[in-house]
Amino acid sequence: MGFRIVGTGSYLPEKILTNFDLEKMVDTSDEWIRERTGIRERRIASPQEAASDLGVRASQKALQMAGISPEDLDLIVVATITPDMFFPSTACFIQQKLGAKNAAAFDISAACSGFIYGLVVVNGLIHCGKFKRILLVAAETLSKITDWEDRSTCVLLGDGAGACVIVPHNEKTLLSYTLGADGNCGHLLFIPGGGSRLPATEETVRNKKHFLKMKGNELFKIAVRVLAESALKVIKEAGISPEDISLFIPHQANWRIMKACAQKIGLPLEKIYVTVDRYGNTSAATIPIALDEAVREGKVNRGDILLLDAFGGGLTWGACILKW
Missing domain, CATH: 3.40.47.10 (Thiolase/Chalcone synthase)
Structure with a gap:
């Protein structure tokens, strides 16, 4: 099923x-x-x-x-x-x-x-x-x-x-998927305060411990590599080629990451659905927002092959091939 x-x-x-x-x-x-x-x-x-x-x-x-x-x-x-x-x-x-x-x-x-x-x-x-x-x-x-x-x-x-x-x-919609994580790199993107490790106090608020912290340069390099590896893995497991993909909907964090990933996969840039220019990085919401827009614009039709690909804090990552 x-x-x-x-x-x-x-x-x-x-x-x-x-x-x-x-x-x-x-x-x-x-x-x-x-x-x-x-x-x-x-x-x-x-x-x-x-x-x-x-x-x-x-x-x-x-x-x-x-x-x-x-x-x-x-x-x-x-x-x-x-x-x-x-x-x-x-x-x-x-x-x-x-x-x-x-x-x-x-x-x-x-x-x-x-x-x-x-x-x-x-x-x-x-x-x-x-x-x-x-x-x-x-x-x-x-x-x-x-x-x-x-x-x-x-x-x-x-x-x-x-x-x-x-x-x-x-009919099967989820043709293939991969999930991954690397807690060793959790310090690259995190919020230090507010949890049981560092509960909220006047000091944690004063020292901005409840805001997102990120080491962008290190994340960029990992993201491009992992996103491309994940995408190529699910493409292979689905038994398709990059040419079969109708639309690529990656996590919308940075256009340079998205572009580099598509190039490593072997996808033309026109197959990337882009919202990052208008909405920035909305974390988990970037892919479903882009998917909804693409559907309503008629850019996704029954039988189309979609590649979804994401990377984020944890570190976590995941990719999948959907047959619409």
């Missing part, structure tokens, strides 16, 4: 923060940001918007496309590193706001790889035969964990959410 994605949705907050806005906040420039990242602007959640609020808006669009009511859902899975609270899970908040009273709910924490991790988990649960209508959501409010005085990170990040409704299907 396989699955089929019968509905997609995405939501981006109304507020747009451009590179020119950032020029007034930190020592940077539009040219510097665009040349190094490909980003022109990003979306920022309002003070009243939490991750679940973004996730609900994306979920409603996905449910509408699928023609499924919230009461029909039997499972909600949410990928996020910016949950509303430590607990209850963001999935439980989304369940409550949607009115999905019959759905079980839990979160996944795999940073930027969260959506692909989620797809693999959902695939396994569908194979068990217990769940029939699953909502997979990735929702992030990275602006709330961003140090807006740190130009090395604040120019990269944005907020947004994407969602998919997934149901069992006789």
